[in-house]
Amino acid sequence: xxxxxxxSFSAFSQGKFIDKNxxxxxxxxxxxxxxxxxxxxxxxxxxxxxxEIVFQALMTTFHFKRALMxxxxxxxxxxxxxxxxxxxxGTIEGFKKEMLTAPVANIKITGVLxxxxxxxxxxxxxxxxxxxxxxxxxxxxxxxxxxxxxxxPSLVRDKVGKEMEITVKATYLPYGQ
Amino acid sequence: MKKLHTIFAGLILLMLVGKAYxxxxxxxxxxxxxxxxxxxxxxxxxxxxxxxxxIEQMKKRQLDFRISHRFGVLNDGAYGLYGLDHSVIHFSxxxxxxxxxxxxxxxxxxxxxxxxxxxxxxxRQSSGAKSMPVSLSYLTSVELNSMKFTDPIRTNxxxxxxxxxxxxxxxxxxxxxxxxxxxxTYIHRNLTKTELDKNDIFALGAGARYKLSKxxxxxxEYYYTYNPxxxxxxxxxxxxxxxxxxxxxxxxxxxxxxxxSQGMREGTFIPQTTDNWFDKGIxxxxxxxxxxxxxxxxx
Numbered sequence: 001x002x003x004x005x006x007x008s009f010s011a012f013s014q015g016k017f018i019d020k021n022x023x024x025x026x027x028x029x030x031x032x033x034x035x036x037x038x039x040x041x042x043x044x045x046x047x048x049x050x051x052e053i054v055f056q057a058l059m060t061t062f063h064f065k066r067a068l069m070x071x072x073x074x075x076x077x078x079x080x081x082x083x084x085x086x087x088x089x090g091t092i093e094g095f096k097k098e099m100l101t102a103p104v105a106n107i108k109i110t111g112v113l114x115x116x117x118x119x120x121x122x123x124x125x126x127x128x129x130x131x132x133x134x135x136x137x138x139x140x141x142x143x144x145x146x147x148x149x150x151x152x153p154s155l156v157r158d159k160v161g162k163e164m165e166i167t168v169k170a171t172y173l174p175y176g177q
Numbered sequence: 178m179k180k181l182h183t184i185f186a187g188l189i190l191l192m193l194v195g196k197a198y199x200x201x202x203x204x205x206x207x208x209x210x211x212x213x214x215x216x217x218x219x220x221x222x223x224x225x226x227x228x229x230x231x232i233e234q235m236k237k238r239q240l241d242f243r244i245s246h247r248f249g250v251l252n253d254g255a256y257g258l259y260g261l262d263h264s265v266i267h268f269s270x271x272x273x274x275x276x277x278x279x280x281x282x283x284x285x286x287x288x289x290x291x292x293x294x295x296x297x298x299x300x301r302q303s304s305g306a307k308s309m310p311v312s313l314s315y316l317t318s319v320e321l322n323s324m325k326f327t328d329p330i331r332t333n334x335x336x337x338x339x340x341x342x343x344x345x346x347x348x349x350x351x352x353x354x355x356x357x358x359x360x361x362t363y364i365h366r367n368l369t370k371t372e373l374d375k376n377d378i379f380a381l382g383a384g385a386r387y388k389l390s391k392x393x394x395x396x397x398e399y400y401y402t403y404n405p406x407x408x409x410x411x412x413x414x415x416x417x418x419x420x421x422x423x424x425x426x427x428x429x430x431x432x433x434x435x436x437x438s439q440g441m442r443e444g445t446f447i448p449q450t451t452d453n454w455f456d457k458g459i460x461x462x463x464x465x466x467x468x469x470x471x472x473x474x475x476x
Binding site: 020045047060155 | 201202203205206209210213215218219235236237239273353391392426427428468470472473474
């Protein structure tokens with residue numbers, strides 16, 4: 001019985017890759033103002049057995065050039081005390097284990113993005129592969145704040161872009177190391 | 178029988194492990210999520226509740242340019258455009274040297290006052306991994322009255338025109354909408370108007386805000402003075418009481434208020450408020466705050 005337990009437990013974390021300090025930014029540009037928020041504390045785990053991938057970002061880890069922007073981001077838009085995390089859980093389309101060891105190549109990921117308490121299924125482009133002996137993944141895609149129930153008042157409408165460009169960069173290590 | 182037990186227990190264990198396995202990415206994510214310290218932010222919208230300081234201060238490399246007006250009393254009537262003919266102005270530059278230290282300098286037209294202050298953040302309200310029920314800051318300021326010295330009997334020393342203020346700011350954000358602050362205050366005036374007035378003034382301020390919407394809040398502020406100035410000829414002194422709203426528009430905060438004080442610095446509005454809410458002594462006023470960032474990289 002013990003053997004069964006140990007065997008299942010090792011299977012549990014085997015083949016998982018993790019990055020606790022993945023980079024995520026969002027950017028919007030209008031003639032009035034550029035907005036750039038960056039976090040280096042995004043947590044992501046990749047399951048090499050089935051191509052499942054999760055990202056989790058704490059809203060308060062995003063930082064801005066202007067302290068006021070950061071305050072407004074948390075207070076007025078993301079409502080970080082109510083919705084402290086954003087999360088994405090998806091699967092790499094047509095996943096094969098070899099994709100992780102091959103040179104970096106384009107992929108598509110489909111999954112559910114949860115921001116501001118709203119779930120939305122999205123398919124985003126990205127890359128994955130081994131670069132310089134490290135497993136790396138990136139993605140760049142656009143989201144519309146209104147899709148996640150984030151209201152931009154007309155007063156600042158010309159300062160905040162209609163779409164936010166999200167950039168994600170992760171460098172994975174085998175889980176448990 | 179014993180064998181059956183073992184199989185049964187084994188099955189349960191397998192089920193448990195199986196369950197964990199099917200949702201393991203989420204389980205791993207939760208296991209890797211470290212408890213965070215959640216600091217209360219934006220307890221108030223601006224660095225002033227109305228007249229007095231709030232617990233808020235500029236963060237590192239952020240400069241706040243503030244312009245404030247207090248108009249004459251409303252009961253000037255139409256002749257004085259309800260007080261708008263008699264405005265006093267105060268403007269100041271206030272800078273976050275670090276996240277815990279803000280320095281400011283200002284000039285007010287009432288008594289031609291120059292002032293400077295330092296505000297130190299001592300404790301931050303937080304929950305989560307570290308719990309702290311209140312935020313605490315210390316404010317110290319000096320005000321210089323630069324009006325021409327008119328008393329022919331006394332020698333005019335520079336020091337006699339100075340007023341010192343010390344305040345503890347104790348604030349708590351109870352929820353997203355409601356915040357409350359207590360402000361014990363000690364004011365020392367080197368020279369008072371008459372010998373009947375105390376050089377040392379003790380006061381307790383209380384201020385609160387309630388958010389009406391994300392960009393609009395209702396504020397109230399009251400300063401109770403324990404040893405107010407004595408009644409002098411026809412001048413009486415009152416506690417400072419104010420109500421106002423904060424309107425936030427991106428980089429600006431507009432504060433519009435009704436108050437019985439015309440002074441905009443602690444040394445003035447706490448001991449020297451001479452108008453009475455219940456005797457047509459209400460002033461309309463506003464503060465405008467514009468924040469500039471000198472931060473090069475992302476904060």
